Amino acid sequence: MPRILAATLLVLLATGPLAALAATVQVAAAANLAAPMKAIAAGFQAATGHRASVALGSTGKFYAQVRNGAPFEVLLAADDETPARLEQEGLGVRGSRFTYATGRLALWSAEADVVDAQLAVLRQPPAGKMAIADPRIAPYGAAALQVLAKMGVRDDWQPHLVQGENIGQAFQFVASGNARLGFVALSQVMSDGRIPRGSAWIVPPGMHAPLKQDALLLSPGANNPAARALLDYLRSDAARTVLRSYGYTF
Structure with a gap:
């Protein structure tokens, strides 16, 4: 077998399964995540093969959009109250909510x-x-x-x-x-x-209510492996290192 063809086959064998299983997750992310999410999305794709398509905005507006049927699959909120409300209203997967960072x-x-x-x-x-x-x-x-x-x-x-x-x-x-x-x-x-x-x-944290930022797997993402993989990735040392460099705490 020609050497170039053999090398090509090896590359395909190494990347084929990952590419075949790759999926995209639709993410609604609080606007304060604009800079770190670029690095996190890139790291997530490199680590899993999945892609994160990120929309940035206010948590309150995302809440209204999710209630009106927006097809977001993961919410990365700027608070912990909005994800809890969506989970209680049946618009998120129960037990999937967690605090991914505390903002400053x-x-x-x-x-x-x-x-x-x-x-x-x-x-x-x-x-x-x-x-x-x-x-x-x-x-x-x-x-x-x-x-x-x-x-x-x-x-x-x-x-x-x-x-x-x-x-x-x-x-x-x-x-x-x-x-x-x-x-x-x-x-x-x-x-x-x-x-x-x-x-x-x-601002010292004691001067305002804690800015605990929760993630939630929304109902449209319940069966999307990329959505669950992103939530797992947010708990990783790689993601936390990025967030920490932008001033977030845990």
């Missing part, structure tokens, strides 16, 4: 020296706009209001707040300069364990 909140400005350790920018009269995610549908937005209330400055800042539909849009308001600062997910401004741009204050 950061007050961030794209400009250097705007946010300092003493938080003078919050305690002084407001100058410029502050972006937050819509607290009605985005857990990170609700957490931001809790922080402002705990610091006693919520009433001062309320007229200066601009709301993004989700934490991704809130981040864009700040990154583009349309807001001077904003409460964003730490994962949006941290990479490899550091914050390379602007100025930031990482």
Whole structure:
């Protein structure tokens, strides 16, 4: 047998079973996962052969879409309440829900020296706009209001707040300069364990309700091996290493 043909057959034999069993999972992921999900999806595909097709958005909107029949198979929420509600309503597979990470909140400005350790920018009269995610549908937005209330400055800042539909849009308001600062997910401004741009204050966890982020196998994904494989992969050291590098804890 010619050497090239033999080598080709060996490659096919090695990859054929994996390719034959590969499937795609439709994932609804909270907007704070935008950066880490790129690495996680790539690692997932390399490890399993399966592919993750990821839609990013607010957890509250995903809840409404799932209830209206959206064909998502896995939900990676920004809270633990929404997956629990969907599971209770019979829209998720019972027993599949778990906390895949705990998020962190950061007050961030794209400009250097705007946010300092003493938080003078919050305690002084407001100058410029502050972006937050819509607290009605985005857990990170609700957490931001809790922080402002705990610091006693919520009433001062309320007229200066601009709301993004989700934490991704809130981040864009700040990154583009349309807001001077904003409460964003730490994962949006941290990479490899550091914050390379602007100025930031990482909010201590005790200043707001824990941002426990739960995963749930939704009913449309019950018989999809790729959906179950993704949930398993999220528990792996490889996935947790990625999430940890973006500021998540476990």
